[in-house]
Amino acid sequence: MLAKKIGFIGGGNMAKAIIGGLVNSGKIAPSDIFVYDRKADTNQALAEQYGINAAESADALAREVDILFGAVKPNVILKVLKELAGSLKKEALVVSIAAGVTLDSLSSVLGYDRKIVRAMPNTPSLVSEGMTSVTPNALVESAETDEVVAIFESFGKAAVVDEYLIHSVVGVSGSAPAYVFMFIEAMADAAVAGGMPRAQAYQFAAQTVKGAAQMVLTTGKHPAELKDMVCSPGGTTIEAVKVLEEKGMRSAVIEAMQQCMAKSEKLSRS
Ligand SMILES: NC(=O)C1=CN([C@@H]2O[C@H](COP(=O)(O)OP(=O)(O)OC[C@H]3O[C@@H](n4cnc5c(N)ncnc54)[C@H](OP(=O)(O)O)[C@@H]3O)[C@@H](O)[C@H]2O)C=CC1
Numbered sequence: 001m002l003a004k005k006i007g008f009i010g011g012g013n014m015a016k017a018i019i020g021g022l023v024n025s026g027k028i029a030p031s032d033i034f035v036y037d038r039k040a041d042t043n044q045a046l047a048e049q050y051g052i053n054a055a056e057s058a059d060a061l062a063r064e065v066d067i068l069f070g071a072v073k074p075n076v077i078l079k080v081l082k083e084l085a086g087s088l089k090k091e092a093l094v095v096s097i098a099a100g101v102t103l104d105s106l107s108s109v110l111g112y113d114r115k116i117v118r119a120m121p122n123t124p125s126l127v128s129e130g131m132t133s134v135t136p137n138a139l140v141e142s143a144e145t146d147e148v149v150a151i152f153e154s155f156g157k158a159a160v161v162d163e164y165l166i167h168s169v170v171g172v173s174g175s176a177p178a179y180v181f182m183f184i185e186a187m188a189d190a191a192v193a194g195g196m197p198r199a200q201a202y203q204f205a206a207q208t209v210k211g212a213a214q215m216v217l218t219t220g221k222h223p224a225e226l227k228d229m230v231c232s233p234g235g236t237t238i239e240a241v242k243v244l245e246e247k248g249m250r251s252a253v254i255e256a257m258q259q260c261m262a263k264s265e266k267l268s269r270s
């Protein structure tokens, strides 16, 4: 059990995924989790769903917690953290999950003596399959970094990365569930076109993506070798592979991710 009080400023999609993952892990008591969103109904819904505490204000939450997650949009996070900085406990650690907001800009509003971690999680955290990067500033001790990694590992995988790699992380895991959902939706559409009921099509497509991912993670084989194992000579799969190559699937994915990473870089300069 983690004997720390953890707070969330912002109770939107990502905060909900982390809170859900943490509570489901059983590694922290829901009574040690606090949330403050500017919408009262969001606070109430999260408190009811997960048995956590809804704080009365951002300041009240900041005074209470040992680890504070900044889970508001990148364009407001600096203003929000600046306003509550004076209420934080001296030793409290701040974890920002905002895309494109650098450790330096976070320090500029929280104080250069504040322990800060930049993290980039993703929404599969909600089903305990998250992938999160963790980047501490120089003041964070290694035991504290381990603690933050352990928090994220309670609902998935986590790894420490250098700050310059965060743009790649945004592209390959932070934003990536969206592209995978589009892929699943497109596969299901084709199955529906072939006559399969919609719900069954989603089940077949999603389980196949999950199984293929599991093969990459557990067999140690190159993805190309795994693809070759599916392509029977003169068979069905190679026909699909040919069309995906003709339509430029690989370059579409690479270019899409490069745009995503470029936006992450642009956000960090603004
Ligand atoms: N969604 C994702 O997959 C991922 C998101 N992130 C990062 O997580 C952060 C949150 O993203 P996401 O959850 O998608 O966004 P959401 O818009 O879903 O959540 C943000 C929440 O914060 C609320 N909020 C805004 N201002 C304040 C304030 N001053 N005080 C308290 N609450 C406030 C918003 O309310 P309102 O709706 O009224 O504005 C909203 O409910 C972003 O910085 C994003 O970069 C990182 C990785 C993945």
Ligand SMILES: O=C(O)[C@@H]1CCC=N1
Residues within 6 Å of the ligand: 099, 170, 174, 175
């Ligand atoms: O779209 C966004 O900006 C956020 C960051 C990573 C995933 N969602």
